[in-house]
Amino acid sequence: MTRRPGQGGSPARLHGRRWFRPVLVWAGILLALPAVAQMRESRIKDIARIVGLDEMELIGYGLVVGLNDSGDGDLTMTRQTVANLLDRFQITVPESEIESQNVAAVMVTARIPPFHHEGDRLDVNVMSIGDADSLAGGTLLMTPLLAPDGEVYALAQGALAVGGFSIGNDQPGGQQISQNTPTAGRIPGGATVRTDDNRIWAQNGVLTLSLHHPDFTTAARIAESLNARWPGVAGARDAATVQVRIDEDIIKRGRVANFVADIEMARAVTDMRAKVLLSERTGTIVMGGDIHIHPAVVAHGNLTVSIKSSLGVSQPIAPFT
Incomplete structure (x- = not known):
């Protein structure tokens, strides 16, 4: 009797498939260690909102x-x-x-x-x-x-x-068809x-920014980015709040909208935590940026997963002339 491809399989092979995925998951836990925080430069308008301008x-x-x-x-x-x-x-x-x-x-x-x-x-x-x-x-x-x-x-x-x-009869015994x-x-x-928006969104000449994802490092970097362009105008009050002072000269010249637009387009380095997502059911490991794989060994039964680091020197084929 000839066994077709995909039909059946040896007990050892089937058993190995059952525990191979959990081993990979645990290996991912041990091997995927976060290094430095993920750093990206983003526009301030994409990572914060102006307090008082909500719908x-x-x-x-x-x-x-x-x-x-x-x-x-x-x-x-x-x-x-x-x-x-x-x-x-x-x-x-x-x-x-x-x-x-x-x-x-x-x-x-x-x-x-x-x-x-x-x-x-x-x-x-x-x-x-x-x-x-x-x-x-x-x-x-x-x-x-x-x-x-x-x-x-x-x-x-x-x-x-x-x-x-x-459509249909909603009486007992009747048929009714509904969609959505x-x-x-x-x-x-x-x-x-029926009315204009008269809300005050810049109290006493101070503009307040609220971060979408509160983080002390990101708030401090936003303030640093703004102060680099307009010295002394911004300060991080907490992990979610950055206050920006609007100069009186800007208010007198009617340039508040332009000033706010410049703030929104300014860029700051955001701090994102390195993450590793594990699915024990499927054995899938998803890693974000700035994840370092360190040398380690995971053994389960007769299966061993080993991660090693080897240092080498890249040498051109022909010497420099």
Whole structure:
């Protein structure tokens, strides 16, 4: 009987495969020793952010109308909201007479960037909070969007774009086909900003940088890099914070934006720890930069892994003339 390639195998070979991978993992632990920290030069704008220039989260509560009998149905919350909306238009309707199959109560969220101005447009997300089956084909009525301080920063309104659908009978025993999430949608450019951004992001002429990955060495090097170009303007307060003083002359000449742009484009040497990633399940070893392999020996059963260093001199084939 002829054994085909890939079929079966000797017990010794199969046994060796089972413990060969763990041996490699342990060998990697012993042999891969970190040396000096990994050093790379990066733009300051890529490793830090300016404190006070974060995006703000906005949220609001509203109604989506025009649904094809896929709304909240007999939900009390939705009926009360519809009644309050009609009352603003001086239309009084008893809550018991309101049918809300074509209406859905929703939460609306958006993110507003720094330096926004009145009239800017924002994308909004709309999510059902009732028992609506789908928001497809619906239109969001004007909804105020509030920031954490309780102020209205934008107004949202428009037709929804829904990426999911739900088809079928949701009654017991009925069949229903759904894809993605039909109870959530988006309105690109669906919100209009109503106020300018008046936040103060340079307190008392001091710009604060916050590192994405706090590290004392990196913070100190950022300060050194900035001081090399503008002597005495920067100082590392802690592992995550670098403060930069804006000269009064720059403020008087209206060159603050140019100064900040120069800071963002300045480069500093970042300090990254050397890392070794091990997967015992697959026997994979992944090493980053600045990893030195030192001489060592790992033995397991009849398998020995040995790492040796040999020094040699590179000699050209022909002598120099």
